[in-house]
Amino acid sequence: MGYKSDIEIAREANKKPIMEIGAKLGMEPNDLLPYGHDKAKVSQEFINSVQGKEDGKLILVTAINPTPAGEGKTTTTVGLGDGLNAIGKNAMICIREASLGPNFGMKGGAAGGGYAQVVPMEEMNLHFTGDFHAITSAHSLLSAMIDNHIYWGNEQEIDTRRVAWRRVVDMNDRALRQITASLGGVSNGFPRETGFDITVASEVMAILCLATDLADLEKRLGDIIVAYRRDKTPVYCRDIKASGAMTVLLKDAMQPNLVQTLENNPAFVHGGPFANIAHGCNSVIATKTALKVADYVVTEAGFGADLGAEKFMNIKCRKAGLAPDCVVLVATVRAMKMNGGVAKADLGEENVAAVQDGCANLGRHIGNVKSFGVPVVVAINHFVTDTDAEVAAVKEYVEGQGSEAILCQHWAHGSEGTKELATRVAEIADSGVSQFAPLYRDDMPLFEKIETIAKRIYRADEVLADAKIRNQLREWEEAGYGNLPVCMAKTQYSFSTDPNLRGAPVGHSVPVREVRLSAGAGFIVVVCGEIMTMPGLPRKPAAETICLNADGEIEGLF
Structure with missing residues (x-):
């Protein structure tokens, strides 16, 4: 039988006016700033008005390491949110906004899939409410003001060899990774x-996603270290006097965006730092607001649990005072087969042995998430080619790990396909068994924090870092930044820094290429292996097949 594409399903959605969706959460029309008929920003006044309410339960959706077979983490997040509402719970979802770069590159969209999607799909994947444009503009304003400050006499005595603030654009453009600026003479x-x-790797993005309100946003922007003087003392954004104007540009971008699922359930889509090169979680303000207006909040963290979930726990939860009540780990039979050595072209054929071989990757993620003291349920995202024997093999393996796996068919059947998962997740969240704690203490030395993640999450033998990097970390500790968490910039495709090493590798090393201090966001970025903070487009980018059809509708986003 022929299946409809995600965009075809999204186009047929029976959307309700966004005011109706807001009403489900107790929002009056004045509490929403509409962007068209199907999306709106939530006012700060409304957010302030619900602060006295009790928090709902927080459910994190994460996944195994991504494979070309596809895992469907956002699809499962949406499906679970719909499933909870379908069994009578008051639930909403919180996901990230999509970056233009990967939409036109390999990924092609980030709003779920099949009958578990957030709409309007096209707008969410393109300009949406302009948040990323605002972040790019605020970042660019600071870039311009730094060079302008140097041009007009350099009152702060910036060492031009030590300007730490780079530029950003929300596009995959490898040609811009390293450039020379200000050529062309004296003027x-x-x-x-x-x-x-890429914009999603900007410290401004991280700050927007971790700030609690506009005052906190402005303070954090002011704390950004933009450069160093010849005596190595830092020059801050506030020294350049840019933080006020940057906050003005980000005033509306700071407010969460309200949209809906295909089943007309509320969703906040707000913020979008990459999980491999940034911290990979939607905004704190959206998550915290959702917890005040819904009994269950389903949120996601990017890529595999070794990146997204680790950063959600160690950075977002630590900084925002949040604690997940249950974690859902998404896996697919197809991905297990790929981890078990099957080529993508052969995934349609039954291969129980390969499924069993590939489960080691899943097992390690289960153990890692449990190490944070949080209960884990595995969601097997169903594909039509999966056989009963293959599904049974995954379930059996997960039981052996002291967890449970539930088959989910939300892609094909919407909430009908996640009722079993929703019921079990609600039971676990309500039981209060979660004993959440971050993996390392604030006062642990920075290099030990890096080693803790490398050894306990990646199961590496050692971290390779030269004296320059270790000295840099020590200097930051002496400057008062030793209590910050670390944000590992690493490939998403493997526990190691080698993207081709699937499964559950051991005996590997984690080479640290560079460390960057994000003093405003409040973490240290640790760049590992060959990872790039500016991706490139693939040989055949998705952009080649994105176009308008004869009816003026967008084709090619998937």
């Missing part, structure tokens, strides 16, 4: 090397 300033990262 254009002082030439220096710089480069671009």
Whole structure:
């Protein structure tokens, strides 16, 4: 039988006016700033008005390491949110906004799939409410003001060899990774090397996603270290006097976006730092607001649990005072087969032995998440080619790990396909068994924090870092930044830093190439292996097949 594409299903959605969706959460029309008929921003006044309410239960959806077979983490997040509502619970979901870069690159969209999607799908994957444009603009304003400050006499005595603030654009553009700026003579300033990262790797994005309100946002922006003087003392964004204007640009972007699922259940879609090169979670303000207006909040963290869940626990929860009540770990039979050595072209054929071989990756993620003291349920995201024997093999393996696996068919059947998962997740969340604690203490030395993650989460033997990096970490500790968590920038495809090493590798090393201090966001970025903070487009980018059809509708987003 022929299946409809995600965009075809999304286009047929029976959307309700966004005011109706807000009403489900107790929002009056004045509490929402509409962007068209199907999306709106939530006012700060409403957010302030619900602070006295009790928090609902927090459910994190994470996954195994991604494979080309596809896992469906966002699809499962949406399906579980719909499933909880279908069994009579007051639930909502919180997911990240999509970056244009991967939409036009390999990924092609990030709003769920099949009958478990958030709509409007096209807008969410493109400009949406302009949040990412605002972040790019605020970041660019600071970039411009730094070079302008140097041009007009350099009152702060910035060492132009030590400008730490790079530029950003929300596109995969490898040509911009390393550039020389200010060429062309006296009137254009002082030439220096710089480069671009993708907007979702910007510290401004991380700050927006971790700030509690506009005052906190402005303070954090002011705390950004933009450069160093010749005596190595830091120059802050507030020294350049940019934080006020940046906050003005981010005023609306700071407010969570309300949209709906295909089943007309509420969803906050807000913020979107990458999980491999940034901290990979939607905004704290959206998650905390959702916990005040819903009894169950389903949120996701990017890529596999070795990245997204680890950062959700060690960075977001630590900083925001949150604690997950239950974790759902998404896996697919197809991905197990790929981890078991089956080629993508052969995934349609039954291969129970390969499923069993590939389960080691899943097992390690289960153990890692449990190490945070949180109960784990595995959601087997069903594909039509899965056989009963293959599904049974995954369930049996997970039981052997002291957890449970539940088959989910939300892609094909919406909430009908996640009722069993929703029922079990609600039971676990309500039971209060979660004993959440971050993996390392605030006062642990920075290099030990890196080693803790490398050894306990990645199961590496050692961290390789030269004296320059270790000295840099020690200098930051002496400057008062030793209590910050670390944000590991690592490939998403493997527990190791080698993207081709599938399964559950041991005996590997984690090479640290560079460390960056994000003083405003409040973490240290640790760049490992070959990971890039500016991705490139693949040989055949998705952009080649994205276009408008004869009816003026968007084709090619999936």
